[in-house]
Amino acid sequence: MNMKKYRLLSLFFGVSLLLLSGCTSKENPFPDHEGGKIYLGLKHMNIRCSGCHGDLGGGGMSGPSLVKAVKKLKPEEFVATVISGRGDMPSFNKKLQEEEIIQIVEWLKMLPED
Numbered sequence: 457m458n459m460k461k462y463r464l465l466s467l468f469f470g471v472s473l474l475l476l477s478g479c480t481s482k483e484n485p486f487p488d489h490e491g492g493k494i495y496l497g498l499k500h501m502n503i504r505c506s507g508c509h510g511d512l513g514g515g516g517m518s519g520p521s522l523v524k525a526v527k528k529l530k531p532e533e534f535v536a537t538v539i540s541g542r543g544d545m546p547s548f549n550k551k552l553q554e555e556e557i558i559q560i561v562e563w564l565k566m567l568p569e570d
């Protein structure tokens with residue numbers, strides 16, 4: 457292989473590496489590090505809520521959209537609803553701390569409405 461081709465080739469690999477790393481950092485859905493508020497919110501949500509409210513909280517399984525609910529309700533109203541339960545939703549009193557429900561609120565606030 458001559459030098460010119462070799463240089464072009466390494467330039468090509470360099471650029472694609474740059475592009476790749478650019479993509480992964482842009483697509484990272486967890487701006488907070490593991491263990492951070494938003495990561496924990498996603499975790500609690502997956503374990504406790506997604507079965508009824510959908511993976512991304514968009515609703516449609518058997519519960520309404522929580523992405524809409526965080527825009528409509530004050531955080532303390534959201535927490536109170538989850539602690540006491542409502543209609544077909546069980547009470548999460550003793551299963552989740554208030555702080556953990558706030559973590560769920562922080563996660564839901566980051567999600568687009570549809």
Ligand code: HEC
Pocket residue numbers: 501504505506507508509518519520521522524525528529534537538542543544545546548552560
């Ligand atoms: C067993 C299914 C089920 C699970 C699990 C569940 N929900 Fe619900 N949720 C519902 C249903 C059904 C409603 C509508 C209740 C009603 O108004 O009659 C609801 C309503 C709500 C509301 C009120 C929404 C509004 O627009 O006023 C909030 C907030 C909420 N859920 C949060 C949560 C969170 C957070 C979790 C996880 C900790 C969770 N839910 C787990 C079924 C569920």
